[in-house]
Amino acid sequence: MSELNEEHRPRKSAVQVDTSMSKTLHHGLAVLELLTSYPHGLSVTDIADGIGVHRTVAHRLIRTLEAHHLCRKDSFKRVTLGAGLVTLAEPVEQDLRTLARPILEALADATGATAHLVVRESESEVRALMVVEPRSAKVHVAFHPGQVDPINRGSAGLSILASLPPVGGEREEITAARARGYAMTDGELIPSVLGISAVIPGRRGDALASLGISVFDTDDRDALGAEVVAAARNLGSMLR
Incomplete structure (x- = not known):
């Protein structure tokens, strides 16, 4: 059963992708933004639905983010934010x-x-x-x-x-x-x-x-x- 429902669905990013931007990077960042609203994690299918891409695309995005320690999968294959984000965020303000x-x-x-x-x-x-x-x-x-x-x-x-x-x-x-x-x-x-x-x-x-x-x-x-x-x-x- 999908964890994404209308009552708790996070507000979509206001960023509009144009030809001068990387669509792949945009989708990767959208995955991270989505996961901030679901601290207990989401399935790959839910992430694909949440950012509006095919499940195969979502899987590749998640694998790349995992490699950079920005997200991780638990034993139930649910995806959550990774500890690498702490390192990135530390210098901010x-x-x-x-x-x-x-x-x-x-x-x-x-x-x-x-x-x-x-x-x-x-x-x-x-x-x-x-x-x-x-x-x-x-x-x-x-x-x-x-x-x-x-x-x-x-x-x-x-x-x-x-x-x-x-x-x-x-x-x-x-x-x-x-x-x-x-x-x-x-x-x-x-x-x-x-x-x-x-x-x-x-x-x-x-x-x-x-x-x-x-x-x-x-x-x-x-x-x-x-x-x-x-x-x-x-x-x-x-x-x-």
Whole structure:
């Protein structure tokens, strides 16, 4: 039985392949992107269906990725991500991640919320670079690093947009975030979850990033906003 179903099917890559690009490499990267949504692995057939290629093509892609330790097969022939990805990812924003971790841990424990570091992936998307869960909260929001979301939905993306000059037709929430110093959204990415994020000061252009929390609804939103802003400023000062 296929593990891919409409309810849990991951969003397809927004990358459009053109004649200047390698279609084979595109499909290989699509395999890795697909597997991020299935930590327990997928069959070769499911991977072929997921990226829209013949099973033989999927098999060749997987064998190549296995050779580079970017994916692996278990004893049940299910394909999962490989440890080689850790080596590739290690240099990415290493200073930012190293400095951010203790700040995120302190923020998560102080607020009882899941804290996250999000970077701008492109003009239209943001990606979660680091996610830290609170150690003492009985219930908390859970999601994985690497998750990609639209930049114009959710507090992380809106806080990044709010750090840029105003543009015509922007959402009211962006204007409010610019005036308040942090963005706040309610149930935009995950139902019943409040998101509060502030941009990390001092970063520009493609390096824009935000720090924030995701928490089930609370009555003390202003206090949480102040905690997030203080944490973002602290991280920004350490990056100078």
